[in-house]
Amino acid sequence: MKYRAFYRITVIVFMFIKFLWQIFWFRRTHRFWDESAREKWESLLVNQAKEYRKKSLELEGLLIKFGQFLSTRADLLPPVFLHELEGLVDRVEPVPPHISKEIIQKEWNGNIEDYIQDIEDQPVASASIGEVYKAYLLDGTPVAIKVQRHRVEEIFRTDFKALRIVFWILARVTSFGKKADLGALYRELVMVISKELDFQKELKHSLNFQKRYQDWEGVYVPEYYEHLSTRRVLVMEWIEGAKVTDSSFIRENGLNREQIAKRVFDLFTDQLVSAGMFHADPHSGNLMIRSDGTLVMIDFGMVGEIKQEDASNIRMMIQGFILDDYDAVIRSLEKMDFLLPHANQQKVKRLLKETADMYLAGNFEKFDQDVINQILSDVQEFVQDQPIQLPADYAFLGRASSIVIGVLTSVYPEVDLMKWGKPVIQQWVSGNDSNESIYLNVLKESAKPLLSLPRSVNQFLTDGALERAWKERYYQRKLFHQFYLFYGLLSFIVFTLSAGVAGFGYVEGLDILLYIGISVSGASLLSLLLIFIRHFRNIYLITNNRRNNSE
Structure with a gap:
């Protein structure tokens, strides 16, 4: 039926x-x-x-x-x-073997015996779309033949x-x-x-990953036999090994759990933070481990893709969080098609800011599986309640990340994701794969108040209405914020020059230059410290005033 x-x-x-x-x-x-x-x-x-x-x-x-x-x-x-x-x-009852063999013959336009010398009677795996049989080529080479299910x-x-x-x-x-x-x-x-119904696409994905990781030590993608692969049949190298989470196999072969987990971590962080394809179904059945510790990645039917433009948008979104620029966050979400057309952008922006402030106020020294699960749970609740619809690739990205975390904790329960992740994030935000890094953009944003000082002074002096408006003190503090930046920079330059003069006087034996340099550098350093204290207090007042106004 x-x-x-x-x-x-x-x-x-x-x-x-x-x-x-x-x-x-x-x-x-x-x-x-x-x-x-x-x-x-x-x-x-x-x-x-x-x-x-x-x-x-x-x-x-x-x-x-x-x-x-x-x-x-x-x-x-x-x-x-x-x-x-x-x-x-994704495991179902297998199709009768003779039906699967008929499909193979039809795809190859000839008898199976013309291409392989033997094929096992029962599949080693059976899923909703395809089944996998172990077979042997005419020269005796073992292969895995994936054949599409009957009438699928x-x-x-x-x-x-x-x-x-x-x-x-x-x-x-x-x-x-x-x-x-x-x-x-x-x-x-x-x-x-x-x-997934077209094995030619899976073959294309497989070759992409094979080329991408051909020079990675300890990582292997099987060879594929393109001349035997069709839309409904896929032939690949047979891999001897076990699931990456097979504790007995790891123990029997004397493998190091931490090294295996680190290899899995490096492999998938490379996929999840870089432009290009990523394996969207990296469960333990698709990650095998050989007796020598080599990690083997198989089954590329379900993949996602992070385009270069999307990677840049993600980076800009992170920059928006760092700079407290939630308009930039919203723009990035729009470019990535996260927000539905009827979304209330102001409401989403406010909720994003409140959520980010909540997490930034927390302590993440203990960044373990429980913390990650809580974050994922909060993200799920947030996107469910808001006018946000995840594009398929990003939904698969989240799912893949969750699966990999599960694999890592199963292989090596003591995994420290924060320790392993810091270098990756530092390299990622530095913009090695883009024209500009977040650091450069942060520097640009930080310089804006300094560059806008003359315009702010002119606006403050010429706009008499500001003296009568309720925002008077706010604008004054904003103006002082720019003054502090200017004089802080000036004090730093004076300190650097005077320290140089003191150093020159010490080397040349010129006491007067040494005394002058020490005196001026000490005064400028004290001035820089006072400016920093007053500036910090001014930023606090501006931020507090902004929050009160938003309420």
Whole structure:
């Protein structure tokens, strides 16, 4: 029955309608959200997620991939639902082997015996889209043959129709359609999942990663046999090893857990902070470890991409947080298509600032898994409540980051992510892969008050209205802020020159120059200290005044 279009569409659409009715009835019968109502609400969502998982494994096809896709969308679903979907494993009952072999023969336009001498009877892995068999080429070389499941494209096309109906219902009978761009979301879903149906695309991704990491010590991407690979069949080198999280294998081969974890960390931070492709499904089944400690990365069906422009926008967004410039943060979010058209930018900007201030006020000396989980949870809650819709690549980026953290803590529970991450972040913000670094932009922004001093003086002296306006003291302090910067710079220059004079006098034995240099440098240093104290106090008053005005 699962191959019949009418049956599949009916089951899928009915399940979603049932979920919507349960949510509607619950909200209608629970007007007041006390602790008891919240517990019942979370219980309802958990039961719905479990039913979805069960139905996915029964029908196979798109529901499994759709569930994995939804598990990345913190902007769409509540955390309790996401948690259940995270455990949706892409393993299904295998297709009868003779059917898979017929597909291989059809793709190769000939008998299997013309290309391989042997193929095992049962697959070593079976997923919703493809199955993997171990085989041997004519020269005896062991290979892994990934073959597309029987009628899988037909099933996916049917399921896409069912989901189109579901999205149409969501857009018209729920408020969800106002928050999310469901049309764009559906197209994004079709585009992302359709890529996995074409093994030629996976081959292209694999070759990209192979070239990228060919010179990395301790990292390996298998060889692929392009002349045997088609749209429905993919042939690659057979890898002997175990999952990277296999403790017994690591122990038996005398491997160092910390070194393995560091290798995983370096491999994926390179992908997650740099422009280019990243592995979007880096779970332990796709990360293998050889007996010599070599890390092997496989299965590139699900990948994301960070474009150079996006990497620059992310860097500019971080710069906005550093400089307290939330207009720049909003502009970056807009360029990356994070904000929906109807988003209230002022509200989002205020919430971003409040959230950033909250974290900046905290203590991150102990930056462990619990802290990361709390941050991810807060981010999920934030994007779910706000008019933010994550593009697929960024959703997969977040999911990949979370999976890698899980792998790292499983391989090496004592992992210190802060220690390993600091050098990466320092290199990243320095702008090695861009024309300008954050440091240079920070310097530019810091110089703006100094460069605008003459204009500010003229404005203050000529605009008599400022003396009568309620902002008088604010503008005065802002003016003094620029004066402090100017005289601080001047004091620093005088200190440097006088120290040079003192040094010259000491070397040449000229006491008068030595005494003058020491005296002037001491005075200028004292002046610089006083200016710093007054400047710090002035910044505090300006900031406090800004917050009071915003309230």
